Amino acid sequence: MSNRLPRIIKTTIARLFSLHVLVLLAGALLTTSAITIGSTNASAETGAKQLLFINSHHRGYGWSDEVESGLRETFESSAVPIELSVVYLDTLRHDALPIKEKLADILALKHVSEATDLVITSDNAALDFALAHQNELFPRQPIIYTALKDFSTNAYDVNTRVTGISEYTDYQQAINVALSLHPKTQSLAFIGSQREPHNQRIIDIIKESVVPVLSSKLDIEIYIDKSIDELDDMLSELPTNTIVFALSNTLPKIDGMLYSPAETARLLASVTPFPVYTFWHSHIGHGAIGGQIVTGFSQGKAAAQLALQVLASDVDAPLPSHQTAPASLFFDLEAAKKHRIDKNLLPEGARFINYQAPIWQEYKTEALTTLVIVFGLLSLVLAFVLLAKRQTETIHQISDENVELTHALDINQETLDDVTHQLEEVNTIDDLTGLANVRHFNDMLDKELRRASRYKTPLSLLLISVDQFDGYIHTHGEEDASEQLVTISQVIKDTCQRSSDVLAFLLDNKYAIILPHTTRDNSKVVCQKLHDGLKQKNLPFILSKTGAITLSIGLSSLESTADRINPQHMLNTSEMMRIDAERKGGNGTRSDVIAIQSPQNTIHKD
Incomplete structure (x- = not known):
């Protein structure tokens, strides 16, 4: 029983080792699948050169991956159709001699001796594997080594089918x-x-x-x-x-x-x-x-260039001498x-x-584009400024001309105003009645009030309206009404004959009389004369209570004072008295005395 146990253990270990070898061989079979590269689709193209790349390490190992990248990039840029197969020895993780021997058997079964035109090795282990099996696997194929770790190449000079790139550095x-x-x-x-x-x-x-x-x-x-x-x-x-x-x-x-x-x-x-x-x-x-660095990528490119040189030469031609990486x-x-x-x-x-890199160099294209855009924008801005300047000059010119025209118009307007003023001064008479017009009345009322204030003399103002004159117009017509206004005007002229009296015809068919140096009592006498003079004319008016045209008179009198009275104040007082006379049936006079008691004005009515 004790003798059988070690035998069982040994058998189990042997089986496990065999299983491990089979797993590794399966991996090797997977890694020997062909990968086609080149400037054309070499897999589909007949006559493509068949190259075998033996990698000492495994997929994912940075150094040998760089070597392979250098090979691929160089072959892809060449005009030669190439089909590259890759074998990984995986020596960094497994250095078992049986694995390498089994891998050699697999390559022999795939007839690489007949199907391969050239062999490339990466690192020393791959070259040693190729040389160890050169006679049976690669009897006629050139072998190009790369990434040889600073070992002397003298040992390979006697082998006429071997050359490559040494990693020896100065x-x-x-x-x-x-x-x-x-x-x-x-x-x-x-x-x-x-x-x-x-x-x-x-x-x-x-x-x-x-x-x-x-x-x-x-x-x-x-x-x-x-x-x-x-x-x-x-x-x-x-x-x-x-x-x-x-x-x-x-x-x-x-x-x-x-x-x-x-x-x-x-x-x-x-x-x-x-x-x-x-x-x-x-x-x-x-x-x-x-x-001073030797990279796997640079060695791969150098090995690929050497391989292309060998493929392009005669089969029997000697291989180029080895080169320094x-x-x-x-x-x-x-x-x-x-x-x-x-x-x-x-x-x-x-x-x-x-x-x-300097920012201008890193963004050179963007900078040039920006400069072109900025130059274009500056050109547009300059053109806009020039156009705006020209427009501004034109506007200034037009403005200057407008100023001159405005000045000329102002002069003409002043001339026109002067002429109008002169005409107004000349034409102070109402065309219909022959009495003073409204403008002249207003000027004279202001002047007489100033004079009365200056000399402390009395002043009276009469506002006169024709009773129910709108009804008269409606009954007798506009033309007849105008004739009656002229007649009334004549009555006023006949009554007030002093040169200082101002007799005016106002708007709305009203009359006004300014009596300088006249008190209220004296003004009442004038008012009564106006009523009597019109009564004598006996101007028929069927709507009137008397059967003839009558007047309503509003009187305001200013007693002696040095204080100034606003013309409108006196005018308003006379107007209120006139309205009061109309309300009392017309054909009468109502009067007020404007007495001045500093600092307020007091109005006395009767």
């Missing part, structure tokens, strides 16, 4: 760029790790080719596989003018694990006040100032600003992140 040039930005540098600190083979290779290159050149001028320190705390202590002892270079993309944790590239850059930038330069694209944007100077302008590095001092042709 580290000395990158260090010289950093030194040019920091001319007062006293020491260099290189920080790296030997946990991964490609990182060890970079350390070896620095020790072999860089340190001997710079050691005579600068103090050089190399820290390998140090923890962040250890690096913090060691870097704090270095001179002020020190530059730090990150040789490895990752650094070890205390528990033996590795920090991610982004974490590595952020930690290095946080533990030291010195500027940090790097050779890794994954460090850019996480605290490192920059450096295109490197670019990358800088984080925020990190550079933190260490007071002027952007204008950075090398020409360098690439930047966190670059804030």
Whole structure:
């Protein structure tokens, strides 16, 4: 029983491992599905070149995805129809040799040796896989490697069917760029790790080719596989003018694990006040100032261009020699600003992140459009101003002419008024009766009141109306009525013959008599003479109680006073007396005396 239990356990483990391998193989089968790219629809087009891309890693790994993006972009822009198939080795998560062998068997079953025209590999594991199975899978196909991590290519020179893009970088040039930005540098600190083979290779290159050149001028320190705390202590002892270079993309944790590239850059930038330069694209944007960087995308483009060159050449022609990966100077302008590095001092042709373009450059199109619109609006405004100015000048001219015309009209009006006034002064006589007209009466009443006030003399005013004259007009007609008015006027003239007396014919068939220097008693005598004179004329009027035309007279008299009396006041007093006479049956006189007792006027009636 005890012997069977270990056997069962072993059997179970073996079955689980086989199941795991089958799952991985199924994933590999899925990832080897063909993906067509190119400037035309290569899947539907016969004669398309068949390319196999072997990726050391998995879908979603940034570095190798960039390599693939560089391949695709270059092939898409070419005129060659290409069908690209992709295989993922997934070595970062699984490095089991049986998986790779099974994958090789799957590729053999798919007859890639006959269906493939060229093979491209990404990173060292993919190249090793292709070379290990070259004879059975790729006996005649050219193999182009890319992203080879700084390993020497001498081992591949003897293989006539292999060439590619090496990731080897001129580290000395990158260090010289950093030194040019920091001319007062006293020491260099290189920080790296030997946990991964490609990182060890970079350390070896620095020790072999860089340190001997710079050691005579600068103090050089190399820290390998140090923890962040250890690096913090060691870097704090270095001179002020020190530059730090990150040789490895990752650094070890205390528990033996590795920090991610982004974490590595952020930690290095946080533990030291010195500027940090790097050779890794994954460090850019996480605290490192920059450096000479080889990107996966640039290597993918270079490998694709090399593949197109090989496809265009004869089958038996030798392959081009391997090439160095295109490197670019990358800088984080925020990190550079933190260490007071002027952007204008950075090398020409360098690439930047966190670059804030001048607002005029960022919005150049909008600015030009705005300028055109503003210019158009200014032109419209200028045209409007000129038009308004011209209109204003025209308006001013018209206004000046209007002023001149108005002035001429004013002169003419003044002349007309003068003539009218002269005519009015000349024509003071009523046309019908031959007595003074209303205007002359009003002027004379005002003058006589002034004179009476000045000389303290009495003044009397008579207002006379014909009793029931409207009935007379209705009974005898307008013409006969006018004749009777003339007759009454003659009676008035015959009664009041003094040159100082003012005899007037007013509106509404009324008469007025101004008697200067005449008291009320004397004025009553005049009134009675008027009644008697008209009675003698015996002007027939059937509606009258007497059978003839009679008069109603209102009399107001002003006694001697120095106070001024308003003409209208005296006129109103005489009018009230006239109305009172009419109410009492007419053919009579009612009178008032206007006596002045300062400060009020008092009216005495009788």
